[in-house]
Amino acid sequence: MKLKMSYVFPLGLFLALFLDGSLSYVASATLFNTQVEIESRFILLWLVLAICFVPNLAHPYFWATFAGLVFDSYYTSILGIMTVILPLVVYLTKETMAFFKTSFWVVCLMYFIDVTVVSLGFYLFNNLIGFTAGSQADYILKVLWPTLTYNMVCFLFLYWPLKELFTRVK
Template sequence: MRIPKMRYFFPLGLFFTLFLDGALSNAFSKQMFTLSFSIESRIFILWLVMCVCFTDLNRPYLWAICVGLVFDLYYTGIIGPFTMIVPLIVYLTKTMYSFFKPSFIVVLLIYLIDITLVTFLFYLINAMIGFTNSSMADFISMTLGPTLAYNLAVFVVLYIPVQRFIETFSR
């Protein structure tokens, strides 16, 4: 019996895209973080959603907890928010995807819902613990909108290459 290579590429890709998000945010910080808007790169969510949709993953919740914990330790310094949010995203993606036929639009909409949920839940958690003092209207206009636009563009550019990669190594 042959073991699919995605068993190994999924966690590697997950951690690679997590650190790619940080590298892009650092490299383009003057363009992504201004006084009028803030863009959060979420390429690791793209990788997660695409892998959940196009392959049968081995222990996706364990890897989601691990990457959430790494995100919390590396980027925020608070253990908990992403450790809980990322497995929730895996569960919701699996649930939503089970109702639809695979297509570009379906995966795009699931991805946008996941990005919205991740960004909104992270904002709520930060508001509850006092790490942010911006209003909901400011959050939507200055962070959520630009984040969705950026991640939509990234999705359109990366959809075909990532899908082909996953399909090639899932066999």
């Protein structure tokens, strides 16, 4: 039986969304303490790798908006943050990848930039509405760098299996 991307992509997006919350909950003592606050971004990993390896992906902006809306309604209770940031990152990734040949290092750098954009956008929006009281230096040291490190390690482990999945499923 041949799998179709129209079935695999939404299922994987849901799984990534579920993993973002589940791993944060299960490992909350490690990921969220007085020293660090690590944000899992599996949903972003799924979107970035899909854009890089499935150039004719159907409706990526719809899926990014939908995933952002579900993320906002389920995890943050503030509609709009991820609903806006995810489609923006999908757009930036699609436009940027048009200039580069897809390789491990290019995708790695693209994911690094995207995690940075999403995390900073999340911080700026929360700072704007008064949900954050920490300084920018604290944010960079306690949230951004640990988040980037965690997500890049996850990228290293998941890049090849997801690349195989996206290249085999059409």
